[in-house]
Amino acid sequence: MRKSFLGACLLPLLLVTAAACTKSDDGRDVASVGGTAAPSPTPSLSMLEQGIRYAQCMRAQGVAWPDPEVDGDSVRILGADKNVDADVLNKAEEACKPYQPTLSGPERERKVAGGLEFSRCMRENGVEDFPDPDASGPGDADDSVRKDPQFEQAEVTCRGRMRPSSGPSS
Structure with missing residues (x-):
């Protein structure tokens, strides 16, 4: 009985000691709510998909931005109305820069x-x-x-x- 009691006490002590001797994690590979990960352009998306994603971002930033137009095999990325406030447009372009369509x-x-x-x-x-x-x-x-x-x-x-x-x- 004494051996089983000693074994039961030693096992948790051994686990605590092993955990204390391991290297601590700096948290860099852990996802968090307050993280700063920024989206990046995804060349694997079609030009149409990239254009739609960019237009959605611009609209979310308060700029009336139309979805791209498709004409046969061509995708035309349109722009904001000429009457958009320049400051609002500049801020939206900066915020949506990671989504800006890229050709390859x-x-x-x-x-x-x-x-x-x-x-x-x-x-x-x-x-x-x-x-x-x-x-x-x-x-x-x-x-x-x-x-x-x-x-x-x-x-x-x-x-x-x-x-x-x-x-x-x-």
Whole structure:
């Protein structure tokens, strides 16, 4: 009886000692409510799925942002209304940056090639300062370029020339 009593007392003592001698966990691999994990772009999502997720985020931030449009094989990511308060838009863009659609592979190459073609067309039609696309997507004309008297007609002409799958879709 004395041996079983001693065994019953030794087992918990042994477990407590083993637990005390193990390395403590710093908590880095533990999920928590107050965590700071940020979502990241998911290139495995289709452009349409990325565009919808981004639009939902922008709307959640108070910006009226439409869902993407689909035209055949082309997905066009639309933008906010021109009358949106700049501060609200900037804050929403910053908050939704992790969800911003990203192109990859052949889709990206086709889009950049279309953007280059569109930019060249705009310059050939009188808008000399129209920018080429960069790594983030098609070139976007700032207000000074948009005020060019030839801008509107050049844009109509160039959009008419573009195939639906290669035109810039910002």
